[in-house]
Amino acid sequence: MSAVTVPSAASYLEDGFSLWSWLSSVDHKRIAVLYAISITLFFFIGGAAATLIRLELVTPTGDVVSAETYNKLFTMHGVIMVWFFLIPSIPSTMGNFLVPLMIGARDLAFPRLNLASWYLYIAGGVFTVGALLMGGVDTGWTFYTPFSTMFSNTHVFAAVAGVFVVGFSTILTGINFIVTIHTMRAPGMTWFRLPLFIWCMYATSVIFVLATPVLAMTLFLMSIERFFGVGVFDPALGGDPLLFQHLFWFYSHPAVYVMILPAMGVVSEIITCFARKNVFGYRAMAYAVLAIAIIGFLVWGHHMFVSGQSIYAGTVFSILTFLVAIPSAIKVFNWTATLYKGSISFHAPMLYVLGFIALFTIGGMTGLFLASLAIDVHVHDTYFVIAHFHYIMVGGAVMAFLGGMHFWWPKMTGRMYSDAWARFAAILVFFGFNLTFFPQFVLGYLGMPRRYHEYPPEFQMLNVLSSAGASILAVGYLLPLCYLLWSLRYGKPAGPNPWRATGLEWKTTSPPSTGNFATVPVVTEGPYAYSRQERPDER
Amino acid sequence: MWSFPLFPEKASALASSVDIVFFVWLALAGLVASTVAFLIVFFAVKYRSGSSANRETADEQAQNRINRRIEIAWMTIPLVLFMAMFAWSAEIYYDYATPPANAMVVYVVGKQWMWKLEHAGGRREIDELHVPAGRPVKLVMTSQDVIHDFFMPVFRIKQDVLPGRYTTLWFEATKPGDYQLFCSQYCGTDHSRMVGRVVVMEPAAFERWLASGNSTGSMAAQGAAHFREYGCSGCHGASASVHAPKLEGLFGRPVQLADGSTVIADDRYIHDSVLLPRKEITAGYAPIMPSFQGQITEDALLEIIEYVKSLKTAQPGEVR
Numbered sequence: 001m002s003a004v005t006v007p008s009a010a011s012y013l014e015d016g017f018s019l020w021s022w023l024s025s026v027d028h029k030r031i032a033v034l035y036a037i038s039i040t041l042f043f044f045i046g047g048a049a050a051t052l053i054r055l056e057l058v059t060p061t062g063d064v065v066s067a068e069t070y071n072k073l074f075t076m077h078g079v080i081m082v083w084f085f086l087i088p089s090i091p092s093t094m095g096n097f098l099v100p101l102m103i104g105a106r107d108l109a110f111p112r113l114n115l116a117s118w119y120l121y122i123a124g125g126v127f128t129v130g131a132l133l134m135g136g137v138d139t140g141w142t143f144y145t146p147f148s149t150m151f152s153n154t155h156v157f158a159a160v161a162g163v164f165v166v167g168f169s170t171i172l173t174g175i176n177f178i179v180t181i182h183t184m185r186a187p188g189m190t191w192f193r194l195p196l197f198i199w200c201m202y203a204t205s206v207i208f209v210l211a212t213p214v215l216a217m218t219l220f221l222m223s224i225e226r227f228f229g230v231g232v233f234d235p236a237l238g239g240d241p242l243l244f245q246h247l248f249w250f251y252s253h254p255a256v257y258v259m260i261l262p263a264m265g266v267v268s269e270i271i272t273c274f275a276r277k278n279v280f281g282y283r284a285m286a287y288a289v290l291a292i293a294i295i296g297f298l299v300w301g302h303h304m305f306v307s308g309q310s311i312y313a314g315t316v317f318s319i320l321t322f323l324v325a326i327p328s329a330i331k332v333f334n335w336t337a338t339l340y341k342g343s344i345s346f347h348a349p350m351l352y353v354l355g356f357i358a359l360f361t362i363g364g365m366t367g368l369f370l371a372s373l374a375i376d377v378h379v380h381d382t383y384f385v386i387a388h389f390h391y392i393m394v395g396g397a398v399m400a401f402l403g404g405m406h407f408w409w410p411k412m413t414g415r416m417y418s419d420a421w422a423r424f425a426a427i428l429v430f431f432g433f434n435l436t437f438f439p440q441f442v443l444g445y446l447g448m449p450r451r452y453h454e455y456p457p458e459f460q461m462l463n464v465l466s467s468a469g470a471s472i473l474a475v476g477y478l479l480p481l482c483y484l485l486w487s488l489r490y491g492k493p494a495g496p497n498p499w500r501a502t503g504l505e506w507k508t509t510s511p512p513s514t515g516n517f518a519t520v521p522v523v524t525e526g527p528y529a530y531s532r533q534e535r536p537d538e539r
Numbered sequence: 540m541w542s543f544p545l546f547p548e549k550a551s552a553l554a555s556s557v558d559i560v561f562f563v564w565l566a567l568a569g570l571v572a573s574t575v576a577f578l579i580v581f582f583a584v585k586y587r588s589g590s591s592a593n594r595e596t597a598d599e600q601a602q603n604r605i606n607r608r609i610e611i612a613w614m615t616i617p618l619v620l621f622m623a624m625f626a627w628s629a630e631i632y633y634d635y636a637t638p639p640a641n642a643m644v645v646y647v648v649g650k651q652w653m654w655k656l657e658h659a660g661g662r663r664e665i666d667e668l669h670v671p672a673g674r675p676v677k678l679v680m681t682s683q684d685v686i687h688d689f690f691m692p693v694f695r696i697k698q699d700v701l702p703g704r705y706t707t708l709w710f711e712a713t714k715p716g717d718y719q720l721f722c723s724q725y726c727g728t729d730h731s732r733m734v735g736r737v738v739v740m741e742p743a744a745f746e747r748w749l750a751s752g753n754s755t756g757s758m759a760a761q762g763a764a765h766f767r768e769y770g771c772s773g774c775h776g777a778s779a780s781v782h783a784p785k786l787e788g789l790f791g792r793p794v795q796l797a798d799g800s801t802v803i804a805d806d807r808y809i810h811d812s813v814l815l816p817r818k819e820i821t822a823g824y825a826p827i828m829p830s831f832q833g834q835i836t837e838d839a840l841l842e843i844i845e846y847v848k849s850l851k852t853a854q855p856g857e858v859r
Contacts, residue, residue, distance in 0.1 A: 067729055144685075144725070146686075146702060236832055242701070275586075318632075333613045336578050343587075345588040346587075365567075365568035368621070372560060372564065374560050374632050375564070378696065445547065450725070453731040454731045462543065
């Protein structure tokens, strides 16, 4: 099935040096690098928009940018961060790089399809950045109708087209992962010997394949309403604006799990490695991942408690939202228990992961506040919600993304970075993040609505704190860019397994050769056999 | 700038209930988060690499048995807690969603970027809502254009305001004062300026306020004027020769439709019959009514509905 049948000894980085050798490569590792470069670019575009937002909110009056510009900024921040950074972040970079390596395969099942999905991602990005350059979009990333279809005069179509196209990129990636995990596991790699990262990639892929088409249909219906006046969502044409919200969140809520499940996978790999222990409750962890993916499809209506949907629908969505929190709670408890009687060291990836657990716990707990109908009625569409989902998506997904990048960087590049700088950056990100987003919980309960260009003066101090935190956070995000790039040239060679980790990806060279393994490994034990590895040299 | 609030004022019984749920959650979340944080720090120190802590474990079978019990415990304890919190806050939500029958009604129309309000007696206001303390107030809300949201933090309530449908929101203010009113559903350029104030007054002061000002007759009287002005009376009036459904006594009654189904003639039904007359055709009548979409504003339509409500003298059976 694989395009590469004869493994070459050279590392994948040295297998051709021309730009074309990268742009036409079907090697999953090279495509992962293409993704890593492109999502980093989008992350900093989205980050620039966030910077301007926080700058504007330092004062209660609208003085840095106009209201129109402000609305376009938060729309671009949302659209780029959600679809061009968070959703593809871990699956498309680490997933692409690691799925074949972790299961002992030579590539993904459909290498050319994999390259096609990167090109779709770039095509989507061109549309969306095009919308930005043409003058922006002011609908918010949620594209609520009838504002987006009948009232906004901005480049909604270009942005929507970009999201539509990038959706196909994730669908193709999902199909590729599912087929690969089903058919290309090395001999002895049974389902319950799979690293938890693979379970998470599998669950994520299922969501990609089942949810993304609904987004595509929704955006398509939106476009035909906008261009041909076919009444679907606009009540003046006999449509229903709540239908849009149902369809949109049917995709966009599972999309939240697309962001957090891969992060959970990364955390499980790193915490076992630096605690030198098998993960606590492996099977519970694997089932929890599946439970989150399945129940995650049934909670979309919790975005609509005050939208005018029936209160009985609200009740059902509330109870289901509490249920989806149980497997997430299990994961937090099991990670904590994994530390018990471990032999813990605190390299940069571990610091990011411990930060993840703290921030994800706060994000998850505040999600329960929001699942409670009575509280949601008050804090819905306020900064409380903003703070909550940034704790999950930035405190959770981005922390895990950075942790994963630091963990597998030596494998991807063959080089070590400065651990001291990396630990410093991890701590900086943790403090900057909390200073940025914790005040927003307070603002939200006070009643400051989201997407406000101007706000009452009594909210200023908390906004100033938040903006101050954001500037620390910005430094925390720029630092890794510097020292990781520095390590490419000056970093010490990493060797095949600098962390003494157990996964199959560490049993090959760093960076791996084009065909991954000289001989296909045979698996005889579970993924986290650290105790067996430890015992001989410990006593 | 240096003295700033950390917690919002409250001015209704519901707001107090919401705050209690919030504080209970804060306590629970604080307990869980600090326990997890404590354990992580404790394990991180005790079991740091190279420490002499005892890492011996019981034999595998015994350990597995213990682990399974631990796992079941931390699945079921949160589940029970969550269900209790769910039920408690759902009960408050039902209270929020069920306006009392005796509530005083105020009509609200949201449009980019202002709130237009009208009291039943015809008193109008813009971006302000005057209400008496100690009396339930029900807002009947719709939008002229996009989705807005009527948010009053002091009562801990909000409700989206949609075009093409009526949503309601109710509260009973307990404390006179000036409070914030926000639009909290993003609605375009000046979303952040679609703000105003809620003025809660002593009942007597409210009555004086209501009697003063700009009223040009009750809403129903203004609706009657619109009824003639838009030509509705030409077909639906008492002396009309066109075969059109009569409106006397219609409001609140079931209406038999041409497709065999039945609907209650409520606010929504009358609203849609004016703007989307082909949607629900009364049985026995030809679909000849023109649409008034784009010709009539939502506030005028609310007045027409008030007028229809006021037409109580019907000969039974005539309308069906």
